[in-house]
Amino acid sequence: MHDEVIPEKVEDISSVRWVLISLSLSILLSSLSTSIANVALPTLVLEFNASFQEVQWVVLAYLLAITTMIVSVGKLGDTIGRKRLLLFGLFLFTLASVLCGVVSSLSLLIVFRTAQGLGAAIMMALSLAFVSEMVPKEKFGQTMGLLGTMSAIGTALGPSLAGFLIAGMSWRLIFLINLPIGMLAFFLVSRYLPADRQRMKIGGLGFDYMGTLLLALTLAAYALAMTTGHGHYGLFNVVLLSIAIFGAILFVWTQRKVARPLIQLSVFQSPVWNAALIMNILVSTVMMATLVIGPFYLSSALGLSQASVGMVMSVGPVVSILSGVPAGRIVDHWGAGLSVIIGLILMAAGSFMLSAFSGVFGIAGYIAAIAILTPGYQLFQAANSTSVMTDVLPGQQGVMSGLLNLSRNLGLITGASVMGAVFFLASGANEMKSASADAILTGMQITFAVAGTLVVFALAIAIYRSKLFNAVIQEL
Missing domain, CATH: 1.20.1250.20 (MFS general substrate transporter like domains)
Structure with a gap:
């Protein structure tokens, strides 16, 4: 049986404070990018000469990536080490943000928004996991409140900041603005988060790739069933929802069969x-x-x-x-x-x-x-x-x-x-x-x-x- 990767404890109070700041920045970035792109959709229709349904995938791709991958990346962090995976998530998110800001086609923008969503999924899942590992129980509620506040700040700031940047400069800045914040968060995580005690290779872990794929496809089918049609549900939505139900049943069946399942069904x-x-x-x-x-x-x-x-x-x-x-x-x-x-x-x-x-x-x-x-x-x-x-x-x-x-x-x-x-x-x-x-x-x-x-x-x-x-x- 493989040992789990457990981060070292942080003893210094000032270091704990910097840890919370770095995790708060990760939450802020992911929530900001959820709300900031909505305001740009009318501008993107004109910029890329596309329909509203097409540019809406700029928002949908980000949400789908988070929804389909957030459980899998959480499990991967438990397995290979949370700090190194969080650093990768911040790097991917920041790089994808820059690429979103320099693309010349809508299709590439959607691809890089998907990558940005994957980075955000890592940041969201592992930030909460780090809090659970490192914060004393008597302070846990207060810390959850702090992270909730940072999420609310990101959600509230997104539309107004996007309106200011688009009106005053360019829609591209709503993505490029993540570069300095992402670099700061990467530095703070690298500097202050405790190192993973054990370094392990993915190949020898028996990671549940089939379960990961099934869960991602099931959640994607459900999300598309709920969002496609914008409230007008038809045969296509029914087919997608049926695929999601079948995928969920198949996922549960596979989780009972594998030695190291993605999700322990006993929970x-x-x-x-x-x-x-x-x-x-x-x-x-x-x-x-x-x-x-x-x-x-x-x-x-x-x-x-x-x-x-x-x-x-x-x-x-x-x-x-x-x-x-x-x-x-x-x-x-x-x-x-x-x-x-x-x-x-x-x-x-x-x-x-x-x-x-x-x-x-x-x-x-x-x-x-x-x-x-x-x-x-x-x-x-x-x-x-x-x-x-x-x-x-x-x-x-x-x-x-x-x-x-x-x-x-x-x-x-x-x-x-x-x-x-x-x-x-x-x-x-x-x-x-x-x-x-x-x-x-x-x-x-x-x-x-x-x-x-x-x-x-x-x-x-x-x-x-x-x-x-x-x-x-x-x-x-």
Whole structure:
């Protein structure tokens, strides 16, 4: 049996601080690149004389690469060493960013965005794994809050920074700006992260290549089934979803047969772990609905200008930035289980407020609801990640981190497609651009009533999980 690669402990407090800074930069880069390209899509249509459906792959390729590979790279980091793989991920991400900024064709831009997404998957999975390995349990919630804040900063900064760079200079700078930040993160990781104790070669590890390929194809099929058609589902979507289901069954079968599986299926025998993944999917689905549906409501139902829509939409990310670290401290003080429940209660209240108050209080009602929903999300994320990662066995941090990030990405993809479809059907309009203000308002109310119901379902899971956990503790 092969020994796992375990990083050396960091004893110096100042070094720990620099470690957290380097990991925070990795999270910032990956989240910034998720949101920064969206604003450039109209410009890319003109630049490459392409359709909107074609340039949308600039965004989709990045998300697909992260979604399909995040579990596999987490497992690979557990196997060959997290520091060297994280350095490779930063190098790949930074190089791909530069290549994205100098390409002359749309097809090459999509190829390099895929490579950038692979680098981002490594950065996201291993950053969380390093925290699990190195941060004391009593500080874990606070650290999760810090990483959540950095993710929110990247998401919030992306659209505004992209607008400034494109208007003032060139769309290419939205990718080239990653070069100095990536170089700084690479230096800090190289300098301050502890070295992997054991150097191993990939060839002798029995790495599960078949499982990796099957999981990637299955997740890609699911992601395409959810995103292709933009809410109008047809035979092609059904075929892709069928492929994803068949791939999932085949993946589970292969994992039972191989000596060193990509994912130890025994982890799914834990109802506590399963509950964390399911809640993460549900909550991410709801949060994505606010990003997809909010602009339509603000512009079409309330008649706001694009500049005003941008300002109102920035409330959520700003609240996330302000509430991230305090949420982590609450988790450390009150415990992960109780914090998850409180976070979900706030999210349910915010979702139902968006449904009930959107037709009564207008902008004020929207902002008030978002100001309740968003801190609830931050508290849930910090607590849920803490509850999962604090008890992970040594050598499993990477794959568990990957699964946690994967569940979040699946929720985001599902939210963008399914909740978008719910909104489209609830509005009763053939084309959103021609829908009346009343139709948009009705769609908003019904969609967030559904969203609130999903959060209540997640809350029921959290309460049940808490009872299970307490029962196990009493038996011990």
